[in-house]
Amino acid sequence: MQGVVFDSDEPFNDLSEIVLTKNKFSCRYLDYHVEATSRDGVVYRGNWNHPDYDAADCPVELTRFESKTKEVVLLGPWQNKAENYAGVYLFRLNQ
Numbered sequence: 001m002q003g004v005v006f007d008s009d010e011p012f013n014d015l016s017e018i019v020l021t022k023n024k025f026s027c028r029y030l031d032y033h034v035e036a037t038s039r040d041g042v043v044y045r046g047n048w049n050h051p052d053y054d055a056a057d058c059p060v061e062l063t064r065f066e067s068k069t070k071e072v073v074l075l076g077p078w079q080n081k082a083e084n085y086a087g088v089y090l091f092r093l094n095q
Contacts, residue, residue, distance in 0.1 A: 001018045001020065001093055001094070001095060002014075002015070002018075002093070002094055002095075003015040003018055003027065003091055003092055003093035003094065004091075004092050005027070005029050005089060005090070005091050005092075006089075006090040006092075007078070007087050007088065007089050007090070008087035008088065013029040013030055014029065015027045015028065015029050015091070015093075016028045016029065018093065020072065020093060022038065022041035023037060023038055023039075023041070024036070024037050024038070024044075025037075025038070025044045025046075025062065025064075025074060025091075027091070031050055031051055032048055032049065032050050033048070033049045033050075034046070034047075034048045034049075034060060034089075034091075035047060035048075035049070036060055036061075036062060038064075041064065042063060042064050043061065043062070043063055043064075044060075044061070044062045044063075044064065044074065044076075045059070045060070045061050045062075046059070046060055047059055047060060048060050048078055048089075053080060053082060053083075054082065057079075057080065057081040057082040058078065058079060058080055058081070058082075059078070059079050059081075060076065060077070060078040060079075060089060061076045061077060062074040062075060062076040062089060062091070063075055063076050070094070070095060071092070071093070071094045072091075072092075072093040072094070073090065073091065073092055073093075074089070074090070074091040074093070075088070075089065075090050075091075076088065076089060077089075
């Protein structure tokens with residue numbers, strides 16, 4: 001699986017170590033690691049992590065959209081509670 005991420009701090013980056021199942025999404029880009037779980041295969045809740053921050057202060061909630069060609073977009077807000085700012089993630093994944 002391949003993918004890219006778009007967010008307000010980093011305009012676009014290739015993803016690595018991508019895992020996407022009905023119950024889990026995780027990936028890495030730059031120094032970031034995103035890990036989220038789902039009960040329904042649509043909404044994934046978890047955290048993003050960076051060496052400078054505590055993952056408990058960095059929640060993420062992503063909604064999964066899938067095209068007929070099996071391209072997947074995960075879209076949703078992220079927060080950094082420690083520094084009081086937030087943004088939106090857009091992950092674009094394909095086989």
